[in-house]
Amino acid sequence: MTRQELIHQIFTKKTFLCVGLDTDIKKIPEHLLQEEDPIFVFNKAIIDATAPYCVAYKPNLAFYESMGVKGWIAFEATIQYLNENYPQHFIIADAKRGDIGNTSAMYARTFFEEINLDALTVAPYMGEDSVTPFLQYPGKWVILLALTSNKGSHDFQLTTDAEGERLFEKVLRKSQEWGNADNMMYVVGATQGKMFEDIRKVVPKHFLLVPGIGAQGGSLEEVCKYGMTKDCGLLVNSSRAIIYADKTEKFAEVAGQEAKKVAEQMAKLLS
Secondary structure, eight states, rough: OHHHHHHHHHHHHTTTTTEEEEOOTTTTGGGGGGGGSHHHHHHHHHHHHGGGGGGEEEBHHHHTTTTTTHHHHHHHHHHHHHHHHHTTTTEEEEEEEOOOOHHHHHHHIIIIIOOOSEEEEEOOOOOOHHGGGGGGGOEEEEEEEEEEESTTHHHTTTTOOSSOOOOOHHHHHHHHHTTTTTTEEEEEEETTEEEHHHHHHHHSOEEEEEOOOOGGOOHHHHHHHHHHHTTBBBEEOOOOOHHOOOTTHHHHHHHHHHHHHHHHHHHHHOO
């Protein structure tokens, strides 16, 4: 999916919601456990219920890899279902890969050739040659970790060098030598608030993938106040608050209702 196609979807549907498919076998409704592939059955129902209200899906690989081969099969089945039935949705694998060049090239082959995804989250700590292999695929996106929403983000990301530049700012600035606003996004946690102003000074046009609203307590209004651009420039992710909103047989219906509430907020903010 190109940048213009993504922008078109956002303004056509009046939403910039990304639904996180952080599917935990221990948290899905019990009645699904009798299914042959309960993770996929859960995901399929969530996708069908929330698709009208979002423009993207983000399965987190840790939740699938924790189940070994069965989890990987469920992940692949989920991606295939999305590609076949909802091709207009942007699909992100939240895998946080990144290694020496030849290893990153294998990760890129996995997610962009073997599995047909639009984007992959990548850790930039090892520098240029760990990131550029992912940028060799036309139409595919790298989403670099920049300023995350977890408690430990301050341990490294906010440290400054002798010139006063913070590490996350260095990541934003340096990485623009490798990619551009058409193939690179950045992860910025919703809990960072006014820090979005500082981020927009360095990357005024790039899309930001923003986790942390809902269960993590980030403010959608604050994110938009400081981070939104004329092209929207945001994909705001919500996972647990939507997919685990109900544990009964109505889980998918309730998830759809929760996604609709967020989308309605987003429509007002976009206008």
